[in-house]
Amino acid sequence: MHTLHLKDEQDAEEMKFIPSLLATLASREMTKRNILLLVKYLLVLASIIIVYSASFHFIMAAEGQEHSWVTAFYWTLVTMSTLGFGDIAFTGDLGRAFSILVLLSGIVFLMILLPFIFIKFFFAPWMEADARNRAPRELQAEIQDHVIMTSYDPITISLIEKLKSYQQRYVVIVEDLHRTLELYDMGVRVAIGDIDNPLTYRKMRVDRASLVVATNSDQVNTNIAFTVREENEHVPIITSADSPNSVDILSMAGSSRVLLLYEILGESLANLTIAGDCKANIIGRYQDLVIAQAPAMGTPLVGKTLSETNLRKLYGLTVVGMWERGKFTIPGPDSRIDRTSVLLFAGSQENVDAYDEVYCFYHIYKIAGDPVIIIGGGRVGLAAASRFREREIPCLIVERNQKKAREGENYVFGDAADISTLEKALLEKAPAALITSHDDATNIYLTKYLRSLRPEMQILSRASLDRNVSTLHRAGADFVLSHASLGANTIFNYLKNEETLLLAEGLNIFHLKTPVSLVGKTLMDSGIRENTGCTLVAVQHNGTTTINPEPQIRFESTDDLLLIGTFDAERSFLKHFRS
DSSP states (O other), X not given: OOOOOBHHHHHHHHOOHHHHHHHHHHHOHHHHHHHHHHHHHHHHHHHHHHHHHHHHHHHHHXXXXXXXXXXXXXXXXXXXXXXXXXXSOOOSHHHXXXXXXXXXXXXXXXXXXXXXXXXXXXXXXXXXXXXXXXXXXXXOTTOOSOEEESOOSHHHHHHHHHHHHTXXXXXXXXXXXXXXXXXXXXXXXXXXXXXXXXXXXXXXXXXXXXXXXXXXXXXXXXXXXHHHHHHOSSSOEEEEOSSTTHHHHHHHHTOSEEEOHHHHHHHHHHHTOOOSBSOOEEEEEETTEEEEEEEOTTSTTTTOBHHHHOHHHHHOOEEEXXXXXXXXXXXXXXXXXXXXXXXXXXXXXXXXXXXXXXXXXXXXXXXXXXXXXXXXXXXXXHHHHHHHHHTTXXXXXXXXXXXXXXXXXXXXXXXXXXXXXXXXXXTTTOSEEEEOOSOHHHHHHHHHHHHHHOTXXXXXXXXXXXXXXXXXXXXXXXXXXXXXXXXXXXXXXXXXXXXXXXXXXXXXXXXXXXXXXXXXXXXXHHOHHHHHOOEEEEEEETTEEEESOOTTOBOOTTOEEEEEEEHHHHHHHHHHHHO
């Protein structure tokens, strides 16, 4: 795997105490003022020692003892440092009182003030210099084709994992020094800099970068886009947007693509929803390839094994996966289809139309078309409702805040945790429910609540953080889509000039050239499915796409492979065939 070398990493290893301290002392105005205070402290301390030494000399003379000035300085320093050897002592009360004064002064000046001054004026500046020198600030001149990110958030964290799998270089710009060092120690490739400073992007070699990713607020993203364009007019910039009103502004600022991730998330949840009839629901396209899902409930597919369905022979469709209560499996010929199974197809549009002609257009098999419940009338919920209208699927939005009501939508106002509100939303008849709150804890609670009320209902939920995906599945969600994973996949596919195709959380399609280890092998002999868990759904050869290729197809070095698999399966493929 490629590593991203930062120039200051080597400098930090060679840094010495004195040079770094001097550099810090010379570079900061505040440090210069501290040095002045330090000099004043030393002058005061020296003055006190001289006064105490003179007083010692005269008091000793008054007691009839004769000592040299060197002895006076010796006694003063020994007493102030609390060593107290006892070889020289006063015999009168005046001398002993003076000794107490010198001792207390020494405790204050040497045991309290001196360590504080050392830490403040020597140790702390050195530590700060060490930290500043350890924080990377610039990429090496030969670095290229890297991704520059301006924030370390759930989306970019997920994106970094994706980039690592494909050996893609990246760097995250962080403005705070302590946060930079924290991430640096965690193994994240970071560099400190101001995200609104053109010099920062010059140091990040933006002219050689393959992409700049800005996932900050809309206002900050606008500033970033302008700043990057000031330094380079050609590098692609992808920005996220919370508001649809920001799309045009970000585009005018220089963004190559603006992502309304909340709308994409809502549409994706709606596409995964089973409601209305048994028609195969298209959830993604990749050129001529169509990915669709269809419920087995109410069809003669229930109870049959995959080989008994003859779907490939009859309709040209390949079953690349099967969902069972949110759990994705790669089915084999003997896999049995249950009434709760959802089949994932890969084929052409003509193949899907042939399937629908039997199962839908002739109305042989139907599921009741009652309204789908959407819990939450925010951006995700409204995007899902809009997609349902396009699919001619009725829906009801459950929302607590009546001020969020939009004209043209059907609402039920109230708390979704209140059974009376759910009864008004026709919970007993609803084929599915979408939980779209931005709070994961609320989504987990409502998922468990709805699953206890309707064990057979399809429940789909969004997750803001990847770590809560598995919890939502355990709570009873059939499908979960993570805002972070969706954003990361969208950005990564843009980087690879591919269409966004996230089939479900952790399951997506990916595209790559034929690995050297597969060149000359047939699909049958490749062991792709057995060794990695991925399914080959199409092969592109000289511009021609072969969907659901036959087992005898032989791979060539110029072929492009399209595969479906989980994130772990994708990493397994890259490790197994690219090592």
